[in-house]
Amino acid sequence: MEAATADTKIAPTRAPRKRRTAEEDERRLARFMISPSLILIAIVAAYPIGYAVWLSFHEYSVRVPGLSRGAGFRNYTNALNDSAFQSAILNTFIFTAASVFFELILGVAMALIMHNATRGKGVLRTIVLVPWAILTVVTAITWQTIFEPQLGFVNTALRGLGLPGGNIVWLGDKPYAMIVLVIADVWKTAPFMALLVLAGMQVIPNDVYDAAKVDGANAWQRFTKITLPLLKPAILVALIFRTLDALRIFDLPFVLTKGTNGTNTLSFEAYQQLRENRLIGLGSAMSILTFLIVMIVSFAYIRFVGGNIRGLADEGGR
């Protein structure tokens, strides 16, 4: 790393003139080389996004194809005034906060176990990662079965043990449906969090722990004063990934509750308006709003913790 920075410092002093034209050639070549991927991205990403934006400013007839009229910001004001959309925002944030919080705690715990396992490391890692490898729809159906009110495992177990809650209709009642949603999501994605955190753990040099031991730190102090601070970059990256993912949650409510009982999320609400109600303009406006919310949250992350990540990465690089 040091050598690299030294190089860049030296570079401008030798033969700056010739360098520049050579550099321009390089750049032209680079542009040429990346153009295929840029074209591809334009086709599969930029065009649909642009089209969605265009749709969101129009009222579009599903009966007469191609018939549409400008709607200005009407779709947006309608969306924002829609109580279903408002509750979808609230539900999405509740879901995101709860699932990311538990995923983080479980992920760190799982990473610690995997990192410190003395034997069977490979097997342990494979087992831990299985939930993450399973399709979300399959996960959802599995949890649906587990929480089935009559014959499901949870209620049968609760009743069998004489514990309260054995008669709850989990997916049919308001706070419980969201709880099941969070449990299913945590079960599925905590391993992913664990994997990212584990990668962060493995780059912490062993002799730093040795130094801490000699300095008098016990296991808990080594965890809180060495491991956690040094894991910060990995944890932040994992948090960003998971938060942005959770904000877009669609498949779990789609399979488990169809958005009922307080589990309506932003993506699901937009889907409802677009597909079920055929309100293409309103649905598109909701999609764009979801997109904006995700973007604002990512900017906030990068703004408040992103700089931190860079700083910590430099320190970690030693």
Next chain:
Amino acid sequence: MAEIELDGVTKRYPDGTEAVKQVDLEIADGEFVILVGPSGCGKSTALRMIAGLEDISAGEMRIGGEVVNDLAPKDRDIAMVFQNYALYPHMTVRENMGFALKLHGIDKARIDERVNEAARILDLNEHLDRKPANLSGGQRQRVAMGRAIVREPKAFLMDEPLSNLDAKLRVQMRSEVSRLQQRLGTTTVYVTHDQTEAMTLGDRVAVMRSGVLQQVASPRELYADPRNLFVAGFIGSPAMNFFGGELVGQGVRTPLGELPLPDALRRSVERHGGSARQVVVGIRPEDFEDAALAADPEEGFAFEAPIELTESMGSEIYAHFSFEGQVVRADELRELEEDSGGADIPHRTDEGGSAVARLDPQSDARSGQRAKLWVDLRHLHLFDAKTGNSLTYSGAAETTDTAA
């Protein structure tokens, strides 16, 4: 401050390999002891056992008279400097140095005082609020030292602390470490693979090979009176020259000729069990001289040899000469050569080898010519070719077991 005693200390891994075998070593209060040996000789493991970072499989370890076998590192009151410094990357220099004190619940004003004092000694004042990533290698090394000295521990343990510095800085820091240790008077155990560091730093040097302590003595004694072939070959730069030899009558037959043994040496050889006839003759480069310039010619033996190469250092000339005859093939020497990377250089054949002589700058020995050289017979070293033990060892106070 305290003395450290190792009593039959052994490190055995679950697969049965022993990294450290039955090491007995007493380090006096305030003493500066160097553990030296080629890589993989167990010196770092021994140090980590003193620190408590490795379990002790057998034997007893005492620090300040207290058995510490089962004490965690944090309860041993020792400080350690690591090869890669092991600074806490997320803490500033000040926090790095104060970390141990903070863990021990010392109040902030007192910590600041001690950190500032250490920073002053190590010239780190300006860098106290920087993080390790923004420091140079030498500065990081000093922070690592600082982290150790603020503790005012019973002992310092240093694991090759200078090996990551460039050559010039290493020499500078070497004298710094030495000065610091003298000033603080703290018991210090210092691990290195560099025999120059070992020779220049310590009160006493403990040479290790394959987990076994070979000899513990002052640097001067190690150099002048090595206990076996390994120590002889390891200590000294350029290294001692070795020739195959056979004891005959009053002397020893070597590729250089039949060297008559002075009385003192002959008595010593007899005392060490003169049954061995096959020996290895060791001659340090400075015990050669240009025959024309020898100070007392009658104490030595003159011979002629083809000079392959001369290296003039100004104050001396290193003359590499070749000889014909049996080349020494001891395990000890092969190990040393592998460690220094010399095994890759094809400079030895079975039919002969080359040796280095340090000559007076006035010598007119030239590459490609034959020269008349002289060897000081009083300083010959003879080793049993089978066991590698010295036959000329005068056996000073140290009587540590050697199983070589």
